[in-house]
Amino acid sequence: xxxxxxxxxxxxxxxxxxWAIGQETQxxxxxxxxxxxxxxxxxxxxxxxxxxxxxQKALILATKKNDNLTASKAxxxxxxxxxxxxxxxxxxEYYNKGLVLANKVNNDTVKGWLNNNLGNIYCYRxxxxxKGIEHYLEGLKYSIKHNDEYEIMxxxxxxxxxxxxxxxxxNGIKYFNDIKEFIEKGDNIEAKISLFSNFGLxxxxxxxxxxxxxxxxxxxxxxxxxxxxxxxxxxxxxxxxFSNFYYKIKNFEKAHYYLLKHDELQDNIYNEARSxxxxxxxxxxxxxxxxxxxEQIEKERQxxxxxxxxxxxxxxxxxxxxxxxLMYLISLVRNNRFxxxxxxxxxxANCELLEAKExxxxxxxxxxxxxxxxxxxxxxxLYGVVGITEIILEExxxxxxxxxLKSLQFSxxxxxxxxxxxxxxxxxxxxxxxxxxxxxxxQDELTTIKDSMQFLALRNNNQITIQVSNEIPNTxxxxxxxxxxxxxxLISNSLKFTENGRVEIKVDLLAKINNNCxxxxxxxxxxxxxxxxxxxxxxxxxxxxxxxxxxYQGTGLGLTIVKKLVDLFNGTIDLKSEExxxxxxxxxIHVSADNEKAKSxxxxxKVDLAVKRSYNILVVEDNKxxxxxxKRLLENHNIICxxxxxxxxxLELVEQKEFxxxxxxxxxxxINGFExxxxxxxxxxxxxxxxxxxxxRQDIETQIIDAKIDEVxxxxxxxxxxxxxxxxxxx
Numbered sequence: 001x002x003x004x005x006x007x008x009x010x011x012x013x014x015x016x017x018x019w020a021i022g023q024e025t026q027x028x029x030x031x032x033x034x035x036x037x038x039x040x041x042x043x044x045x046x047x048x049x050x051x052x053x054x055x056q057k058a059l060i061l062a063t064k065k066n067d068n069l070t071a072s073k074a075x076x077x078x079x080x081x082x083x084x085x086x087x088x089x090x091x092x093e094y095y096n097k098g099l100v101l102a103n104k105v106n107n108d109t110v111k112g113w114l115n116n117n118l119g120n121i122y123c124y125r126x127x128x129x130x131k132g133i134e135h136y137l138e139g140l141k142y143s144i145k146h147n148d149e150y151e152i153m154x155x156x157x158x159x160x161x162x163x164x165x166x167x168x169x170x171n172g173i174k175y176f177n178d179i180k181e182f183i184e185k186g187d188n189i190e191a192k193i194s195l196f197s198n199f200g201l202x203x204x205x206x207x208x209x210x211x212x213x214x215x216x217x218x219x220x221x222x223x224x225x226x227x228x229x230x231x232x233x234x235x236x237x238x239x240x241x242f243s244n245f246y247y248k249i250k251n252f253e254k255a256h257y258y259l260l261k262h263d264e265l266q267d268n269i270y271n272e273a274r275s276x277x278x279x280x281x282x283x284x285x286x287x288x289x290x291x292x293x294x295e296q297i298e299k300e301r302q303x304x305x306x307x308x309x310x311x312x313x314x315x316x317x318x319x320x321x322x323x324x325x326l327m328y329l330i331s332l333v334r335n336n337r338f339x340x341x342x343x344x345x346x347x348x349a350n351c352e353l354l355e356a357k358e359x360x361x362x363x364x365x366x367x368x369x370x371x372x373x374x375x376x377x378x379x380x381x382l383y384g385v386v387g388i389t390e391i392i393l394e395e396x397x398x399x400x401x402x403x404x405l406k407s408l409q410f411s412x413x414x415x416x417x418x419x420x421x422x423x424x425x426x427x428x429x430x431x432x433x434x435x436x437x438x439x440x441x442x443q444d445e446l447t448t449i450k451d452s453m454q455f456l457a458l459r460n461n462n463q464i465t466i467q468v469s470n471e472i473p474n475t476x477x478x479x480x481x482x483x484x485x486x487x488x489x490l491i492s493n494s495l496k497f498t499e500n501g502r503v504e505i506k507v508d509l510l511a512k513i514n515n516n517c518x519x520x521x522x523x524x525x526x527x528x529x530x531x532x533x534x535x536x537x538x539x540x541x542x543x544x545x546x547x548x549x550x551x552y553q554g555t556g557l558g559l560t561i562v563k564k565l566v567d568l569f570n571g572t573i574d575l576k577s578e579e580x581x582x583x584x585x586x587x588x589i590h591v592s593a594d595n596e597k598a599k600s601x602x603x604x605x606k607v608d609l610a611v612k613r614s615y616n617i618l619v620v621e622d623n624k625x626x627x628x629x630x631k632r633l634l635e636n637h638n639i640i641c642x643x644x645x646x647x648x649x650x651l652e653l654v655e656q657k658e659f660x661x662x663x664x665x666x667x668x669x670x671i672n673g674f675e676x677x678x679x680x681x682x683x684x685x686x687x688x689x690x691x692x693x694x695x696x697r698q699d700i701e702t703q704i705i706d707a708k709i710d711e712v713x714x715x716x717x718x719x720x721x722x723x724x725x726x727x728x729x730x731x
Contacts, residue, residue: 032061032070039077052081072101072110079117088125092118108142112151115139116158123162133162150188153179157194164201173202190234192222197238204245216242236265390719391632403451411452435568439598440480442507442519443468449487450505456495463502464491471509472519475598478591482565489562490523490585498527498582515594526582535577539563562587615730617641618659620650620676621692622668626715630663630692633719639726647676654685660730664709666693666700674700677707688729692717 039054055077062070075098083091095118102110116139122132136159143151156175163172176198183191196219203212220242223235239262246255389408446466457464487505494503506522530538539559566573569589577583617634619641621627627643634641642659644650646668654662662680666673677689691704691712704712711725 032058032065032067032074035061036070036073036077039074043077043080048081052078055081068101069105069107069110072098072105072107072114074098075101076110076114076117083117083121083125088121088127091121095121108145112139112142112148112155115142116155119158119162123158123165126165129162129166133159136162149182153182153191157191157198161194161198164198167205169202169205172198176202189222189226193219193226193234193238196222197241200245201241204241204248209245209249212245216245232265232268236262239265385716388629391629391636435479435482437477437592437597437601438480439601440476440478440483441474442472442476445480445484446487446505446507449484449491453488453491453495456492457503460495460499460501462495462498462500464495465502465504466507467504468507469509471512472507473512473517473593475595476517476591476593477598477601478569478589482568483589486562486565486587487521487523489559493559494523494525494527494583498525501526501582510588512593515592515597517591517593518588519591520586520588522584522586524582524584529579529581529583530575530577531579535575538575539573615639615660615726616658617726618650618653618662618687619643620647620662620668620673621665622646623665626665633722637723647671647673647679650676651679651683654680654687655683659687661688661690661726663692664689666691666695674703674707674709677709681708690722690725690729692722 035054035058039051039058042048042051042054055074059071059074059078062068062074075094079091079094079098082088082094095114099111099114099118102114115135119132119135119139122128122135124132136155140152140155140159143155156179160172160175163169163175176195180195180199183195186192196215200212200214200216200219203209203215216238219238223238226232226235239258243255243258243262246252246258385408389405392405443466446468450464450466453464491503491505502525504522504524506524508520508522509517510520511518539562563573566587566589569591571587571589573585573587575583575585617639619627619630619634621630621643622645631641631643642653642657644653648671650662650664664673664677668676673691673693677691680687680689688710689708691700691709692715693700693712694715697704697712697714700712710729713722713725
């Protein structure tokens with residue numbers, strides 16, 4: 001039994017359609033492309049001489065230009081012509097040549113065509129069905145990789161037909177069922193003929209004569225609509241199978257009718273003149289192949305001669321280099337005494353450098369100690385400010401929407417973040433700033449910033465205006481604290497250097513791809529401007545523009561921090577200014593507008609911190625203000641606490657009473673928190689200890705581990721985090 005369809009015809013037709021509309025953009029010349037297009041059109045009309053002539057010319061051009069992609073397509077077309085006229089050995093030879101070149105350029109599309117054509121010739125010509133199916137499956141892999149529905153359809157038609165050819169109808173019918181609906185809805189006549197004729201064959205094999213005749217008639221119906229001469233060979237097979245079917249059911253009249261149609265169509269396609277023509281053209285192509293191989297050998301010989309010449313030159317160069325090295329060696333010997341003297345001087349210099357290095361390391365340690373001390377001393381009072389603000393909000397619900405209290409809370413948190421970032425400018429290598437995902441609204445954030453900066457605006461009689469584009473989503477995800485730092489630095493600079501003027505904040509959406517937003521911020525003032533010679537240096541550390549009219553003070557780190565924070569957002573920043581007219585600072589950042597992620601973040605934030613039972617907490621803290629703040633925060637959440645001033649008092653108390661958790665300050669007189677925690681653990685006390693400190697965690701990580709402290713919270717802290725930590729460690 002033979003396969004009912006030659007689907008590679010369809011694949012070639014698709015291939016040439018792609019060339020005709022210019023979708024191949026490889027290095028082959030326009031002339032070779034045109035020749036291949038003509039070859040394909042001739043092949044579709046079974047004009048074999050013209051098709052092979054055009055393909056051969058295209059192959060010659062591609063070979064001269066080392067255009068492997070175009071050459072592989074030409075070999076594919078030559079193989080198709082030979083296969084059509086039964087010279088299968090040559091067809092396989094040219095397909096394999098094309099596949100070698102397609103693999104070199106790693107073109108999946110052409111590899112798919114060639115594998116399908118090899119599968120056709122092995123299966124359709126009954127040469128090796130197993131090998132043919134392997135090629136079909138390889139072609140299907142490339143079709144699926146590129147999600148090419150038509151290529152997938154034809155590959156599955158081929159595989160199903162191959163299984164039918166070896167009487168494996170169980171595996172074959174699965175492939176036809178996969179694509180049946182797709183083909184029936186489509187308008188590809190060739191595919192319909194092949195599908196329906198195979199279903200006719202399937203039902204014929206299982207003796208379902210009614211359905212067999214139904215699908216054979218469908219195949220004949222679409223065969224009569226065909227206007228492509230190339231497909232006639234497939235139609236001839238349909239007539240032959242239909243004739244066999246009628247013969248089987250003893251309808252000899254119809255069997256004879258379709259057998260005559262098969263013979264008539266077959267004689268028209270495979271006439272002797274065409275076959276002789278293909279054989280003669282094949283001999284010409286083989287001759288040209290031999291000539292190309294001879295030319296290739298000549299080229300390789302020339303390359304070898306060039307390599308030999310290059311080797312001669314290399315030997316001469318090696319000799320020259322050897323002489324130069326010999327002269328250099330003599331020079332080294334002559335200068336040995338001079339170098340000995342220099343070595344003594346270098347040793348002396350090295351001693352001085354070592355001493356300088358030790359002093360620099362000592363200075364670096366002092367700086368680190370200074371930064372750590374400053375960090376602690378700044379954060380300790382800030383804990384009082386932040387804590388008291390939260391207490392006021394907790395105890396006086398009526399002040400929840402007070403803009404003054406909001407500004408105080410915002411400013412305190414901003415000051416804390418600013419202190420951290422100023423310190424991190426000097427500890428950038430070990431203390432990297434990491435952005436956090438927070439849900440925010442740009443309009444609300446800008447309004448809060450405007451309210452907090454209003455006092456500075458009034459001092460210089462300035463106005464602050466906000467203009468936010470309606471295109472920007474209401475809910476965004478990003479580090480709003482870092483964004484606020486950028487804006488506050490820029491706005492405060494504008495307000496400082498502007499009098500009786502205005503500061504505009506404009507926000508626009510540049511692009512929104514999926515949930516990623518590219519947002520442009522502009523801070524525009526009409527102040528005194530920046531001299532041109534300073535504009536390229538304003539983002540450097542400690543750079544302050546000298547002004548004759550006024551004496552502006554500051555650290556010179558504001559714009560440095562701005563630049564580093566913009567970089568963290570993967571953004572860009574630009575400054576334009578003109579003396580006497582004002583300054584415009586533009587920065588672009590990337591944030592997310594993923595609503596699902598925003599909901600997830602909000603749900604994570606809204607943790608139920610309701611006290612499920614009564615907790616008894618020991619607070620070890622020497623600072624009186626911090627004692628008040630911590631005590632009030634805990635009591636407002638129905639947590640009982642006792643406070644002691646130093647570590648020794650804490651040690652006595654834990655031996656007398658049991659506590660659910662201990663909040664341990666680190667920097668205390670008499671005995672610090674680390675030593676206190678160590679002594680507690682030595683006494684066998686397993687109560688969770690939470691270090692509450694103004695030191696950076698990374699500065700005390702080793703001591704935390706040694707003291708067996710369970711958790712660290714850095715002051716000033718978010719009360720939400722404190723209660724979450726207590727509940728997590730105790731429960």
